Amino acid sequence: MRTKKRKMSRPTSRIQARNNHSKKITLKEMMALRKKQLEDGDLPIPDSVAVDPYEICYKYLEDFRKTTLVGTETEVMCDHKNDWDENHPESAARLYEIINRIATLCLLTRCDVLPFETNCPPSDVLLIHSNDLFETLKRVSKIRKTDEREQEATKYDGVYFSRDTFKAAMRALTWTINVTKQVCQNKYHNGFALVRPPGHHARHEAFEGYCFFNNVAIAAEKCLKEKLCKKILIVDFDVHHGDGTQEAFYERNDVLYFSMHRYENGLFWPNLREGNFDYIGKDGGKGYNVNVPINKIGARDTDYLAIIFNLLLPIAYEFHPDLVMISAGYDAAVGCPEGQMLLTPGFYSHIVQLLSGIADGHIVMVLEGGYFIPSLCESTAMSIKGLLNDPCPLLEETGYVQQSIVETINNCKGVLYNHWNCFSVVQRFEYMPEYKINPHEEHIVAVKYFGEVEKPPYTTRDYYPEHSQLAIDDFTSFISRFRSNEANYKTYQGTGYAYESVVLLHAPDKKAHSYEDPARLMKILDLMEESQLTKRCIEIKVPKDRDDYQYCLEVHKDYFLERFMSNSLKPLHDLYINKHTAKAAMTSVSVLLTVVDAVITEKVTNGVALIRPPGHHATADKAQGFCFLNNVAIAAKYAKQKYNVPRILIVDFDIHHGNGTQDVFYNSSDVLYISIHRFDNGSFYPFNASAGAKFVGHGPGEGFNVNIPFNNEPMGNSEYLAAFLNIILPIAYAFKPELVLVSAGFDAGINDPLGGYNVTPEMYGQFIYLLKPLASGKIIVALEGGYNVNTTGYGMLMCMKALRGESVPVPDDVFAKYLNKNAAETIREVVAIQQQYWPSLNVMKHITNKVFHCRYNREFKEEIYSMDKFDVTDVEC
Numbered sequence: 001m002r003t004k005k006r007k008m009s010r011p012t013s014r015i016q017a018r019n020n021h022s023k024k025i026t027l028k029e030m031m032a033l034r035k036k037q038l039e040d041g042d043l044p045i046p047d048s049v050a051v052d053p054y055e056i057c058y059k060y061l062e063d064f065r066k067t068t069l070v071g072t073e074t075e076v077m078c079d080h081k082n083d084w085d086e087n088h089p090e091s092a093a094r095l096y097e098i099i100n101r102i103a104t105l106c107l108l109t110r111c112d113v114l115p116f117e118t119n120c121p122p123s124d125v126l127l128i129h130s131n132d133l134f135e136t137l138k139r140v141s142k143i144r145k146t147d148e149r150e151q152e153a154t155k156y157d158g159v160y161f162s163r164d165t166f167k168a169a170m171r172a173l174t175w176t177i178n179v180t181k182q183v184c185q186n187k188y189h190n191g192f193a194l195v196r197p198p199g200h201h202a203r204h205e206a207f208e209g210y211c212f213f214n215n216v217a218i219a220a221e222k223c224l225k226e227k228l229c230k231k232i233l234i235v236d237f238d239v240h241h242g243d244g245t246q247e248a249f250y251e252r253n254d255v256l257y258f259s260m261h262r263y264e265n266g267l268f269w270p271n272l273r274e275g276n277f278d279y280i281g282k283d284g285g286k287g288y289n290v291n292v293p294i295n296k297i298g299a300r301d302t303d304y305l306a307i308i309f310n311l312l313l314p315i316a317y318e319f320h321p322d323l324v325m326i327s328a329g330y331d332a333a334v335g336c337p338e339g340q341m342l343l344t345p346g347f348y349s350h351i352v353q354l355l356s357g358i359a360d361g362h363i364v365m366v367l368e369g370g371y372f373i374p375s376l377c378e379s380t381a382m383s384i385k386g387l388l389n390d391p392c393p394l395l396e397e398t399g400y401v402q403q404s405i406v407e408t409i410n411n412c413k414g415v416l417y418n419h420w421n422c423f424s425v426v427q428r429f430e431y432m433p434e435y436k437i438n439p440h441e442e443h444i445v446a447v448k449y450f451g452e453v454e455k456p457p458y459t460t461r462d463y464y465p466e467h468s469q470l471a472i473d474d475f476t477s478f479i480s481r482f483r484s485n486e487a488n489y490k491t492y493q494g495t496g497y498a499y500e501s502v503v504l505l506h507a508p509d510k511k512a513h514s515y516e517d518p519a520r521l522m523k524i525l526d527l528m529e530e531s532q533l534t535k536r537c538i539e540i541k542v543p544k545d546r547d548d549y550q551y552c553l554e555v556h557k558d559y560f561l562e563r564f565m566s567n568s569l570k571p572l573h574d575l576y577i578n579k580h581t582a583k584a585a586m587t588s589v590s591v592l593l594t595v596v597d598a599v600i601t602e603k604v605t606n607g608v609a610l611i612r613p614p615g616h617h618a619t620a621d622k623a624q625g626f627c628f629l630n631n632v633a634i635a636a637k638y639a640k641q642k643y644n645v646p647r648i649l650i651v652d653f654d655i656h657h658g659n660g661t662q663d664v665f666y667n668s669s670d671v672l673y674i675s676i677h678r679f680d681n682g683s684f685y686p687f688n689a690s691a692g693a694k695f696v697g698h699g700p701g702e703g704f705n706v707n708i709p710f711n712n713e714p715m716g717n718s719e720y721l722a723a724f725l726n727i728i729l730p731i732a733y734a735f736k737p738e739l740v741l742v743s744a745g746f747d748a749g750i751n752d753p754l755g756g757y758n759v760t761p762e763m764y765g766q767f768i769y770l771l772k773p774l775a776s777g778k779i780i781v782a783l784e785g786g787y788n789v790n791t792t793g794y795g796m797l798m799c800m801k802a803l804r805g806e807s808v809p810v811p812d813d814v815f816a817k818y819l820n821k822n823a824a825e826t827i828r829e830v831v832a833i834q835q836q837y838w839p840s841l842n843v844m845k846h847i848t849n850k851v852f853h854c855r856y857n858r859e860f861k862e863e864i865y866s867m868d869k870f871d872v873t874d875v876e877c
Helices: 020-024 028-040 055-059 092-104 131-141 146-153 165-184 215-225 243-249 301-319 345-354 373-387 403-416 421-425 469-484 501-505 519-530 558-565 581-600 631-643 659-665 717-735 761-771 789-804 821-834
Strands: 068-071 190-193 232-236 255-262 289-294 323-328 363-367 442-448 495-498 606-609 648-652 671-678 705-710 739-744 779-783 846-857 862-866
Touching: 055 761, 055 789, 068 165, 068 373, 092 373, 131 165, 165 190, 165 215, 165 323, 165 363, 190 373, 215 232, 215 243, 215 323, 215 363, 232 243, 232 301, 243 255, 243 289, 255 301, 289 301, 289 403, 301 345, 301 403, 301 421, 301 717, 345 373, 345 469, 345 761, 363 373, 373 469, 403 442, 403 846, 421 717, 421 821, 495 581, 495 789, 501 519, 501 581, 519 779, 519 789, 558 581, 581 606, 581 631, 581 739, 581 779, 606 789, 631 648, 631 659, 631 739, 631 779, 648 659, 648 717, 659 671, 659 705, 671 717, 705 717, 705 821, 717 761, 717 821, 739 761, 739 789, 761 779, 761 789, 779 789
Parallel strands: 068 190, 190 363, 232 255, 232 323, 255 289, 323 363, 442 846, 495 606, 606 779, 648 671, 648 739, 671 705, 739 779
Antiparallel strands: 846 862
């Protein structure tokens, strides 16, 4: 834990062989040789001298995951009710039913429930609101007559007052502040303030939309004032635009407000012009307000995921906040009459876990809207399960993205392009009147606003939408089916790891050295012991009598296996062989297949196979590139044959293309192979043209092979993350795998003698965080390459921490400058090639470098475009 500081291990040229695992066999001579080679420089591992690139890893070595905190009650906040309309949707039942549901699922027993002490002082309210507004709520809440309170409500848009409103609003605010401070102080990993009334519409001088005090904005401002954090990301997925939160921070750059909301070009409440995408902040806050207006109802999980991959995650990683606050409104969930969207409850666990790699996982969720109680309860429960690191449910319909969503995403990229480096992958062009637009490739950034804002006096009755009984029955039935599927409610069973010491016996002789050395794995084991991951993870024992030769035959030719197992293979320039090689390779296969057994049978949720020699270059009848048996390919075949897993995703981030794995599954549609690798136009190992982007699979496998081949300049964190967000995640979610295998080679990492790239160890942990929501959490990380022992050791350590849901730092250099031009070109090329197979990639367009305005002629109901300069909000595209 960070509260317990002691001297951490530093990168060293000596092999630290003091771990318990090395005592299982006699390796003294071999380890002494490795130690001497490293000290003499015969086995070069070129660490940086000027700046220690592993410094950030030391700080997180013993940073264990803490508990999730919940702040809620069933008393004061539930006393607030509408005295003149008992059917009002913002009712006490919302909170009662949520608490009952999460108690039924035993979620509260897995969290710490914060005890209530005293209300926050009035000065906290005044951080965001005026004193007049504070005093008004106190005064109105004291009015005894219902009709007089209703008359007061006509002054504000969409509110009601009861005699308990002030007490409830103060209690909701207090819970929010207390939970937020506890997480900021690192006493808890994350938290959820289950409160009502909601807050994100409350403005400095006005109550609005069921909201009185802006809980999230006040808590954020208080933590900043008290220096508990420096930067806060507020994500608002309530279906209504959080105009109050936007107003509070519109000129600030220490709070980034990101809102995804129904807008319909201004025709949806609150109908404000400033809810559109071109309102991106003012003065010092320009670029730090992100509105994502959704202009058609019926948006699904896949539409919101496109927003997350293309806008939210890139900006969030670049912003690099200390805290993520979520205005958690569930009125975009299926069945809510206010939103009329179709988000499934499972979606909410995905967005939580996709954000969990950011800000050390410090997320505070605060309840806002959500007015269809069955989906409200289930969505809230799924959010808490996401906070608890439980596996995310499989999502359906994660391919095609609505055209209106595509337009909105590209509009946002257009106005934010000059403010965020993460969008430098986008190509822009100058539109001329005579230019004919290709809508499949090009997009005109256009501002549309057709709304009108209501004026007081406001109506106080029957102003909210309601479903017919038939619709209610249909939506209730949908939620019932979701509840009845046990697969949606899996809990985290732990992270497993397997290792057998015999794999260390495969080593070069005394006269030679190889980068594929036992030291690679020894360093991982050493760090696991030092960080106590060996205690926090579950060791998976490999049965002594296990024989997996038959499964190797599913990938390799029998004559090749016979020669290999009889030690008849001849060493090559990229292979060394000793008398233990065959046994070590076969043991590595068994280790990985044992982890597959444990994950699929749910003895553990996810797992790590600590194996060597690596395998992804090994073809059916050839050993090459340090590889003899293709571990991951055999594991995929094994999972299909023994467990009938219908769809398996293999993600290979080793810097070398996994030509062997590609060959095995090139004609397969049930195994999707994605490789991100150094290509250099075919001049980088393994020197195969088939590692290029145009090699997409053959026959039934066409479209199920995705190569992301980088060329020329060294790539680093930003380039790899851009590839994950723009290519890997959209395709992976559309594929809907039920098992994810990661060929985890760390030779694209810093200081690797064979790679030449600059990916840092902590970035590998972020890759796992992004992949972990897939496949109901069934993800297995198998060691491939990586030839700097420190980079490989810390890289695998960060992957294991991510699997456990522990804090993993975000590298400081992520999107710190424009994306490497060659990387941007590669990403655009791969997207263009793969779009025909994966509609989820059709979001990426070339966009205009100017913004058009669309005026609306209400009389003739037509849109009129003009090439005005973008001067309405003083924003340049």
